[in-house]
Amino acid sequence: xxxxxxxxxxxxxxxxxxxxxxxxxxxxxxxxxxxxxxxxxxxxxxxxxxxxxxxxxxxxxxxxxxxxxxxxxxxxxxxxxxxxxxxxxxxxxxxxxxxxxxxxxxxxxxxxxxxxxxxxxxxxxxxxxxxxxxxxxxxxxxxxxxxxxxxxxxxxxxxxxxxxxxxxxxxxxxxxxxxxxxxxxxxxxxxxxxxxxxxxxxxxxxxxxxxxxxxxxxxxxxxxxxxxxxxxxxxxxxxxxxxxxxxxxxxxxxxxxxxxxxxxxxxxxxxxxxxxxxxxxxxxxxxxxxxxxxxxxxxxxxxxxxxxxxxxxxxxxxxxxxxxxxxxxxxxxxxxxxxxxxxxxxxxxxxxxxxxxxxxxxxxxxxxxxxxxxxxxxxxxxxxxxxxxxxxxxxxxxxxxxxxxxxxxxxxxxxxxxxxxxxxxxxxxxxxxxxxxxxxxxxxxxxx
Numbered sequence: 001x002x003x004x005x006x007x008x009x010x011x012x013x014x015x016x017x018x019x020x021x022x023x024x025x026x027x028x029x030x031x032x033x034x035x036x037x038x039x040x041x042x043x044x045x046x047x048x049x050x051x052x053x054x055x056x057x058x059x060x061x062x063x064x065x066x067x068x069x070x071x072x073x074x075x076x077x078x079x080x081x082x083x084x085x086x087x088x089x090x091x092x093x094x095x096x097x098x099x100x101x102x103x104x105x106x107x108x109x110x111x112x113x114x115x116x117x118x119x120x121x122x123x124x125x126x127x128x129x130x131x132x133x134x135x136x137x138x139x140x141x142x143x144x145x146x147x148x149x150x151x152x153x154x155x156x157x158x159x160x161x162x163x164x165x166x167x168x169x170x171x172x173x174x175x176x177x178x179x180x181x182x183x184x185x186x187x188x189x190x191x192x193x194x195x196x197x198x199x200x201x202x203x204x205x206x207x208x209x210x211x212x213x214x215x216x217x218x219x220x221x222x223x224x225x226x227x228x229x230x231x232x233x234x235x236x237x238x239x240x241x242x243x244x245x246x247x248x249x250x251x252x253x254x255x256x257x258x259x260x261x262x263x264x265x266x267x268x269x270x271x272x273x274x275x276x277x278x279x280x281x282x283x284x285x286x287x288x289x290x291x292x293x294x295x296x297x298x299x300x301x302x303x304x305x306x307x308x309x310x311x312x313x314x315x316x317x318x319x320x321x322x323x324x325x326x327x328x329x330x331x332x333x334x335x336x337x338x339x340x341x342x343x344x345x346x347x348x349x350x351x352x353x354x355x356x357x358x359x360x361x362x363x364x365x366x367x368x369x370x371x372x373x374x375x376x377x378x379x380x381x382x383x384x385x386x387x388x389x390x391x392x393x394x395x396x397x398x399x400x401x402x403x404x405x406x407x408x409x410x411x412x413x414x415x416x417x418x419x420x421x422x423x424x425x426x427x428x429x430x431x432x433x434x435x436x437x438x439x440x441x442x443x444x445x446x447x448x
Contacts, residue, residue, distance in 0.1 A: 003027065003378055006124050006137040008324070009116075011039020012092055013355025013367040014143035016067060016160035019099045020371040021141070023432050025447050028141075030105045031126060034385040037096040037105070038089045039145055045170045052085040054171035055195055058362070059272035061185050061222030064415070068431050070095045072448050097436050114140055114324045119349050130299045141374060142322065142353040143367070146411070149321040153183055153314050166192055166315040177201045181299060184293070185211035189315035190273040196313070197284040204309075205276075206301070208290035210253055210261035212246060212270045213277055222362035223272070225359060231416040239265040256280045257287040269360065269412070320356070320411065332356075337410050338392040341422060343370045346389040361415030369422035374432050382425060 003026050008016050010032035021028040034042055045053045046073045058065055061081050062072045072079040075091050112132065113125040120138045122209070130252055150165040166188045172195040180200045182193040185207045197203040218226045230238050243265035256277050261268075279285040289301045297308045320332045330345075338346060342357040356369035376382040385391055397414060423430070423439045 003138045003428050005139040007141045008111050009143040012364045015096050017141045017143050017354045017371040020375045024375045031109045031111050033110050038092045041085050041088045043085050056085045057082045060362040064224050067368045069433050094107050111324045139350045141273045141352045146320050147318050149319040151317045151319050153316045155291050159294040160296045162311040172196050172199050175200050181309040181312045184315035190276040193285050194275045197279050204288045206288040211260045214270045214272050216274045235414050336396045338396050340391045346392045351386040357411045357413050359413050359415035373425050
């Protein structure tokens with residue numbers, strides 16, 4: 001039976017899924033609600049669109065964030081060490097153009113429902129301009145991302161000021177001369193605190209636990225490139241050594257008025273930020289404890305401090321969500337995610353998840369390798385292990401890092417180990433830099 005694959009999403013994971021399917025001569029169509037390739041990296045002030053902030057730069061360095069098939073040097077050798085959202089948007093769109101993906105992408109379309117019929121059939125319901133259509137495919141590749149459905153915090157009392165999630169934050173200008181409280185210690189929270197502090201009357205940041213702040217550069221090199229030098233060390237020991245190096249470089253959190261980390265390095269995702277500590281020590285951002293309760297515009301913190309704010313911005317993460325699946329079919333929003341290599345379902349053989357993992361690093365290189373493995377399976381060059389269900393459970397019970405029990409940490413992987421595990425499954429000549437039409441032409445010429 002001729003294979004026909006539906007790819008949900010034309011963001012960084014979706015386009016590499018599409019590219020690698022087409023590379024192997026497999027018919028594939030990608031669906032995306034946006035007007036162009038890029039996913040969250042298409043900056044927009046439209047609140048219905050989940051996009052980056054006006055000032056966002058990536059938090060992993062370019063050499064550990066690129067596709068092997070189309071590197072940043074292939075795109076623009078002068079790309080910054082930490083590219084801006086606009087550089088990344090152009091990179092993804094150049095990737096799609098270089099590999100002739102646009103004719104295979106349907107834009108402005110929402111995937112409403114995916115119904116699994118059997119191991120050779122998916123019924124995909126889509127909607128465009130209010131009109132629904134149903135179409136049959138043999139396989140489904142899910143690459144819809146996991147940074148789009150906001151997760152809000154819950155505190156006693158009611159806040160009477162402006163309360164929003166970082167999902168709706170686009171730029172600092174609207175918060176000029178306001179008293180702003182940012183909730184969270186992750187990358188988004190620290191970025192929002194730094195940016196609003198440039199224009200606000202006052203900005204504070206509330207942490208419920210201690211986070212490790214990692215600078216973007218160490219010894220004149222991107223910090224992830226420095227960390228890469230120790231990838232051969234077992235994760236637990238590597239994280240211990242990294243924590244010592246970080247302590248030497250920036251000192252203790254308490255020196256900045258921040259609560260100290262109580263978990264080992266790697267138990268939560270480290271925050272990559274060069275400016276927060278600078279802003280704190282210059283009095284532009286005020287560190288605060290966790291929130292005890294709200295009383296109108298007054299916020300009462302767990303240490304008894306009381307302050308009034310005009311705006312609260314909750315940078316508290318996102319739910320892992322697949323609204324196009326029935327909840328009694330697949331729901332990974334709050335529990336474990338038993339997928340082999342974070343992509344293969346233990347029972348449904350014509351379903352693949354691409355980019356649904358959270359490395360201590362960048363998603364895209366791993367998503368590219370997952371896509372190549374998916375394509376190899378579909379052309380018959382790779383077969384799933386017979387003990388797939390056992391392997392899925394093993395991944396759940398033996399994660400790369402022992403992290404705190406929260407929805408954010410159900411899909412964490414060690415970047416270098418994960419990439420290595422995927423490469424083990426692939427042929428040595430897995431890199432394919434040639435556009436599909438040119439590759440087919442070369443192959444045909446070689447045959448004749």
